[in-house]
Structures are given as structure tokens and as C-alpha cells.
Amino acid sequence: MAETKEMSREEGLKMYQAYVERIVSDLNACKKVGCYYIKEAGPGIYRIFNNGVHMDLIVGEERALLFDTGHGFGDLHEAVRAVTDLPLYVVNSHGHLDHACGNCWFEEEVYIHPKDMELCRQHNSPQGRKDGIGMAEESAGRFPGIETLPADFDAERYLQMGCGNLVPVEEGHVFDLGGRTLRVVELPGHTKGSIGLLCPEEKLLYVGDAINSGLWLFLEESEPLSVYRETLEKANGIDFERIVMAHDFEMRPKAVLQDYMDVARHLDFEKGFPFSSPFCKGEDVRQCMRPGQTMADFLSPGFASIVIGRKQLD
Template sequence: MEEKVELFIKQLTPDVYMMDEGHMACGYIVVGTEKVCVIDTMNGYNDVKKVVREITDKPIVVVNTHGHGDHIFGNVYFEEAYLNPDDFDLAEESINMPEFANACKDSGMKMPPFKPIKEGDVINLGGKTLEVYNLPGHTAGGIVLLLKEERILFTGDSVNHHLWMMLKHSLSLAEYAKSVDRILFLKDKADRLLHGHTAGFDDISLLTCLRDGVQEILDGKTENDKDFKWSGGTCRQHNFKVLEGKEYSQTDEYVIYYKP
């Protein structure tokens, strides 16, 4: 891709690196003794493979948490990537967006094939294992990955500070609530989480705080909600609260955007 956006690399632990592409999207690098995993490749403005090669020469496994362009476009620098099949159609729609399709044509690059990944799969990197769990809601094929040894949960956009649930491919809030309830046991297996648009670690309590916020909407406690205008029209926004005394990567508002 010709356009360049600055990529900020931050080492979070001895084996986990965060990539922040112009504060637009985040991806992660997890290094094991045998392999390295890239979780989300962001917008494609930067050669993520080159970044990985500056850290290690181990074989690379690429996993996309869901099919939106700002998490998969950097796949163009790799030979293959894993994605939940429930997001294959969404990924294809993202890839066919004229701006990205034309950029690929102009640069002579193309997206590699997707390989399926699903709940129950385990990625063994050697001394580091990533367990895959489905979390549909933001998209139908959203997944989260638990780095078991370091008690870190990678959530993509399925759990974050600004949950977008008003998109065409988003499920209902009721369906999302059931999805979160099903994986709530992960709060006992992880201490911190890393999502797709962050400045660093969030306490794992963000998972339950977000779930509580969704329940407030489902229960009709929306008297303070406001309209939010975005490129797809107008939706509603609901602020939810986080816990006092816990560490979060941002201190601004925490919001769920949803269909009216």
C-alpha cells in the first residue's frame, strides 16, 4: 500500500507486543519458542510481516478476530490467515470495497486465502498457547483468544471501550448478551484483556462491566441515552460504568452504540 501511516510498537510483556497503526487499529504479536502469532493485521498501511521479522525469524501464524477491514487488510503481507467462517462473507465484502480493491490493484498485492478457525481450536506456539472462543455480536464470526500462560484475553472488537452494535453485520444486543454470558468463565482465566482499539491493557472486569451495560439497555434503562450520527446513519449511544480502583487503558467515556 502506498499510503503510509505511522506504526507504533510497544512491548507489553517479554513475549507480547502491541502494534498501534496511527491510533486507528491495534494488532498483536505473541512469541513462543517455536512459532509466533499475529493477532489482527490492521489496515495494511504497514508491512506487519517485516515488523515480525525484526523481532523473530520463527514461523508465523496469522489470526483475524473478525472480518472488518481494519483488522484484516494487513493480511496482504502474508501467505494465509485464519478467520471464523461465520465472517467469511463479511471479509469478502470488506476486501471488495473499492478503495481497498483499487489499492491492491495499484500495488500489485492481493489478499491471501482464509483458513477456518473456530472455538475449541488451540494454537501452540511452544510454551505459549492461545485458546479460541467464539464471541458473536459485533460480527457473527467474532472470536477471542486466551493466552493461557500469561492470563491475557485478546478480544478484537468484541469487547472494548466503544462497542459498535449498530452495524449491518452486528447481531442483536440480546444475542450478544447470551454470547458474553457463555464465555464469562474466562474472567477467572484472565487478569487483563487487549482489544482492537486501545492504548494498552484493560482489567478483565471490562468484560463484565460491558455486559452490565448491555443489560441496562435491554432493561430499558436508556433515559440518558443520546443519538449518535455516524457514516451509516443515526444510532443510539449508551454510557456504561467501569469499576473504581481497576486499571483501564483509557479514562474517557465507555460507550455501547446500538440500533434504535
């Protein structure tokens, strides 16, 4: 038994190595503007990558929409304008620093759910931004040769940048881009004000961090597990084909929701693996996977986990 486990760990490492090499080669094939890597995922559908997270740019006939603004380490406006000159909507999936600290690069209003506005302000504060730089320094080298901070990065200036001109947006609001629409879907759990955008014309559901294979549900701003379960059920009831998650390099088929629902329904906190991060703040936090899975499976199809504290259990 022990030998089999050892083998699988080695295989896991090999798989991870191959994964990193593929990501680096894919990123190097992208159009690069400053520290941003821009990939066309379909006609008029772009994913902009920096430091582990994607921003999504959807271009219609009359307008374009940017879903999330990332860490904002470099001039994101310039990156967007390298793709389109159309008038722009800017929307935050939620208030976290890796999704909303680039708001300051835009004169446009930034749409965000009212329940995440205060969180967005906190994460855009000098302290929040300092944490973001710390995270970037920690993760630098995760994808060797890929730029995280731009060559001309000015940390002092970055710390003082604001959160943008925030305006509230809620369930059902429709952004009309001309030929393409994006409808706001509230997806609470990861944060209280997490939203997704449904593009019925492309059958895409953009979800930011609200749904994924390693969902963070242990934060002060997270909702209980029961709320996340309802969010998954709600998403499952929507008509779309592919789900677009901010930290995932691939667009996934809707069927992955079944895996995520499985772990949410059968979560066993006691069997979870201890999880540590500065965000845990001394709480007992565990990464709970589907039965039989470990972190070595995280690149395997069907992997699903929830990182949760005792407080979010019901």
C-alpha cells in the same frame, strides 16, 4: 448545575489533551518499522499500532502468532520480521477492514471464523480499501506527528491487494506456539464471526473488537444485544486476568467486564446520544452509556457504552 457541567466539559477537554500527549509520547518511544509502532507489552508479547488499531504479536518457543493485520497500509510482514523469525500463524479477530486488510502481506494461511469470511472479502475489495483510506485521511492528525500512511504509500496498488489465503477456524482450536498456547473463543455480537484468543499461560484474553467500552453493535453484520450479553457472560466465565482490546492502548483488568455488563443489561435506547457515521446508513443509531455518563467521561474509569440501532434491540 450548568456551571458544574461546563467545568466538567473543560476538564474533559484537558484530560483528552493530556491523553493525546501521553499516547504520542508512548508511540514515539516505540520501535518503528515503516508506519508501524511496535511496543513490547511483556516478554515476547508485542502490540503493533497503526491508525488507531493494534495488531498483537505473541512469540512462543517454536512459533509466533499475529492476531489481526490492521489496515495493511505498509509492509506488515517486514514489521513482524523485525521482531521474530519464527514460523508464523496469522489470525483475524473478525473481517473488518481495520483488522484484516494487512492479510495480503503474508504468504501464510490466514485463520478467520467462517461467519466472517465473506465480510472479510468485502472489506478487502477495492471499495472496502477505498473506505479504509478515507478513514485514515479523516483520522490523520488525531495523534499529531504519528505516521498513518507510509511515506511511500501507493494507493493504486493498495486498492488491488487481495484478502489473503483465508482458512476457517472455530471455537476450541488451539494454536500451540511452544510454551504458550492460544485457544479460539467465539465472541459474536460486533460481527457474527468475531473471535478472541485465550492465552492461559499469560492469563490474557485477546478480543479484537468483540468487547470494549464503546462497542459497535449497529452494523448490518452485528448480532442482537442479547447475543452480545451472552458473549460478555461467556467471557466472564473464562479464567484470565487481563483483557486486550484492539482499539485500546492499555491491557485492562478482567473487572472491566462488570462495567460492560452493566450497560448491556440496563441499556436504555431512548436515553442514548445520537451517533452519526457513514456506517449508520440512515438508521437511528445511538450511543448508550451507563446511567449518568456522557462522552466527557470516556477516559474515566468505569466508562462503558454500546453504539446500537433499533434493529439490534430485543
